[in-house]
Every structure is written in C-alpha cells, then in structure tokens.
Amino acid sequence: MAVSTSAGSPPSVAASPGTAISLRGLSKHFGDVKAVDDVDLDIADGEFFSMLGPSGSGKTTVLRLIAGFEQVTAGTIELAGEDVTAKAPFDRDVNTVFQDYALFPHMSVLDNVAYGLRVRGIKKAARRAQAGEALDMVQLSHLGNRQPGQLSGGQRQRVALARSIVVRPKVLLLDEPLGALDLKLREQMQVELKQLQRNLGITFVFVTHDQEEALTLSDRVAVFSEGKIVQLGTPREIYEQPSSAYVASFVGTSNIFDSTTSSRLLGREGTHALRPEKITLHPSGSTITDAGVIRTEGVITESIYLGTGHRIHVRLHDGTGIVVLEQSTGGKTDDQRGDEVLATWSVDDLVPLT
Known part of the structure; x- marks a missing residue:
C-alpha cells in the first residue's frame, strides 16, 4: 500500500x-x-x-x-x-x-x-x-x-x-x-x-x-x-x-535521553528512547558483566504499586531521572524509596530518534 x-x-x-x-x-x-x-x-x-x-x-x-x-x-x-x-x-x-x-x-x-x-x-x-x-x-x-x-x-x-x-x-x-x-x-x-x-x-x-x-x-x-x-x-x-x-x-511511557545525556550516559550521539519495562533494577553493588549491557547506579525516589507491577522512579548518580516498570512477582521484596540500586539495560533496547 x-x-x-x-x-x-x-x-x-x-x-x-x-x-x-x-x-x-x-x-x-x-x-x-x-x-x-x-x-x-x-x-x-x-x-x-x-x-x-x-x-x-x-x-x-x-x-x-x-x-x-x-x-x-x-x-x-x-x-x-x-x-x-x-x-x-x-x-x-x-x-x-x-x-x-x-x-x-x-x-x-x-x-x-x-x-x-x-x-x-x-x-x-x-x-x-x-x-x-x-x-x-x-x-x-x-x-x-x-x-x-x-x-x-x-x-x-x-x-x-x-x-x-x-x-x-x-x-x-x-x-x-x-x-x-x-x-x-x-x-x-x-x-x-x-x-x-x-x-x-x-x-x-x-x-x-x-x-x-x-x-x-x-x-x-x-x-x-x-x-x-x-x-x-x-x-x-x-x-x-x-x-x-x-x-x-x-504512545506509552518512554525514557527520552537527549543528545547530551546520550553522550554522557550511553556513549552515543543523538537522542534515544528506552521503554521502562526494558530496565532491570539490582541491589547496589551487584556485579553484572554481560556484554552489551549498560550499567549505572542510582537511588529510588518513588515506588508506585500498580497491582500487576510497580512503576519506580530512579534518580541516577549523574542527576538523570528514569522510570522503570517492574512486574509483580511473589518472591521479590518491594523496592523502597531511598534504596540504592543498579540499573541495567541492553544496548539493543535503545531506539534512536529523529
């Protein structure tokens, strides 16, 4: 067509x-x-x-x-x-x-x-x-x-x-x-x-x-x-x-990284989008060595229970704010405001924007 x-x-x-x-x-x-x-x-x-x-x-x-x-x-x-x-x-x-x-x-x-x-x-x-x-x-x-x-x-x-x-x-x-x-x-x-x-x-x-x-x-x-x-x-x-x-x-919620943030945080030029469900949070100090994974530390500023999951706001140590969407699981303790965390995501999940 x-x-x-x-x-x-x-x-x-x-x-x-x-x-x-x-x-x-x-x-x-x-x-x-x-x-x-x-x-x-x-x-x-x-x-x-x-x-x-x-x-x-x-x-x-x-x-x-x-x-x-x-x-x-x-x-x-x-x-x-x-x-x-x-x-x-x-x-x-x-x-x-x-x-x-x-x-x-x-x-x-x-x-x-x-x-x-x-x-x-x-x-x-x-x-x-x-x-x-x-x-x-x-x-x-x-x-x-x-x-x-x-x-x-x-x-x-x-x-x-x-x-x-x-x-x-x-x-x-x-x-x-x-x-x-x-x-x-x-x-x-x-x-x-x-x-x-x-x-x-x-x-x-x-x-x-x-x-x-x-x-x-x-x-x-x-x-x-x-x-x-x-x-x-x-x-x-x-x-x-x-x-x-x-x-x-x-269309949905996205973390938008402008060119300055992309250069500093991602090591890439241009503007990028990252969906909240693509981000994984780990306890601060966790060792994640997978290839093609971006790792950055931050602190939880808000955690909102949605029933099917949590919407978590994180302030990274460089001052960048991101939103993370976690599904509810029976074995995971709820993240709390003030918790130090390690945020990771795959470089493949970054979407370049025009």
Whole structure:
C-alpha cells in the first residue's frame, strides 16, 4: 500500500488494489488553522485502522472529511477507487458510530437498528429480520423491544454498532465510540469490537486519543500531530520503534535521553528512547558483566504499586531521572524509596530518534 506524509507528495499517486480509502493531499483549514495538512494515506479493505492523537491533532477532522461532514480545502478522497470528494454523506458507502450513540429515544431498540433499512425502502418484514440478525451479532437480540433509555451505556453502544452494520457499509467510521464507558466495560467492548470486525470483514476506521486502545484493536495505527501523520505502522512498530520523541512519549511511557545525556550516559550521539519495562533494577553493588549491557547506579525516589507491577522512579548518580516498570512477582521484596540500586539495560533496547 502506498503511503506518504511528506509535504511534497504528489496527489496523483495511484492507490493500491484492494484499497478501501485513499486520501491524496488532503487538507482542511479553518481560517488560519491547518486542522489537516496535506495528508496522503491508503487504508486496505477489511483493515482495522486507528487514527491516534491528542485533541486538536487532526484525526477527527480526517474522519469527518471521509464521512462527508466537512468539505475539503484541498486534496481528494476515494472510496473503493471512486472519487467522493464532492459527494454528500448519504452518497458515500460509509457509516459513522459516535461517542454519544445518537439513538432515537422514542423508538424501540429493534426499530432504531432497522431505521437505515427503512430509509433505503426495505420492506418491514425484511428490515426487522435483518435488524434482528444485527442485534444477534452484538448479543442484544433479547432487548429488541426495549427503549434506549432502558439500556446501560454499553448496551446503547452495541445498539449504535448494530444500527451501523445492518446496512453493511464498505467502511465503518468510529469516532471515539468507547470514550464514555467505564474502564471495565471499555476493555470488554474492545474485545467484542475486534471480533465483530473480523467476522464482518468491514473496514473499520477508529479515532481515539487512548494509545492502549489503538494498540489493542488495530492492524495499523497512524499517529497524528498538528494535522499531519508523524508515524504510520503496526502497533508493534509504533511501540517498539517510535520514529520521534513525540511518538515515544505519546504512545506509552518512554525514557527520552537527549543528545547530551546520550553522550554522557550511553556513549552515543543523538537522542534515544528506552521503554521502562526494558530496565532491570539490582541491589547496589551487584556485579553484572554481560556484554552489551549498560550499567549505572542510582537511588529510588518513588515506588508506585500498580497491582500487576510497580512503576519506580530512579534518580541516577549523574542527576538523570528514569522510570522503570517492574512486574509483580511473589518472591521479590518491594523496592523502597531511598534504596540504592543498579540499573541495567541492553544496548539493543535503545531506539534512536529523529
């Protein structure tokens, strides 16, 4: 799949076969603000694709441009090879699931799900049968006669999903659909959403500011900043090989060593990232002689119990602060503030940053 994020990319680059969405030179300006700035992107048929970034990074605006809710300032949008840049939302084979569900409160759950089929002129018996099948997919067939107000947040979100998939769009756009749910329910819905996407084979485009959610769900992730894609790759590539200090810091937690610290501490030029789970702490004075291992002494300034592990803050003897993530084990005594420790990590775990 062809993809480019550079400002000089020509908009005439052809999309690859099997491409569900192709964006070329896509820009959206609101006055002097460049909400989306010359984005080129291909999303494959049947892909679970996430757009990840903080508020104001441009990810939601790209979603709205694909849906047709906003008009482009420049560039083109193709869906399955068809240029839809100037087409109205109802002329695009996409559906959108919003965070606020947007269900009709006066309709039953079944009628809410069947509404899109009704608009398309499907006869009553057929649309109710298809709506029932969609409710089966989200495990809510037993609640078809209820009103939305009688459902929990998670159930309403499932209804919104069923309403969107019942018309079998080529692309389903999801605008932070799990943001209003509590943590436990959100984690459960993540699993169900991924299974649903696999079963349907529909292209899902998911917008989120939650990096864990993006890594959990996605085949690929585009990380946005200031209207541009700053890195595009699989979840593993984004996490293990961040391209910049911005990505390393935004996607998970990283220890960032600037050029001065890298030279002093690592004996290397340039800026580097090191994930907290790659660091091992030993009692001060331990003898570690493994080749390719960096060793440095420090003192624990904070130890935070997380249930599954500890997040430990260490001040190294040169003044550098690092964060270490240790998994909980039955035989290890908890590290305490003030403990002298030896911190070690493999040189192979250092990621050079641009």
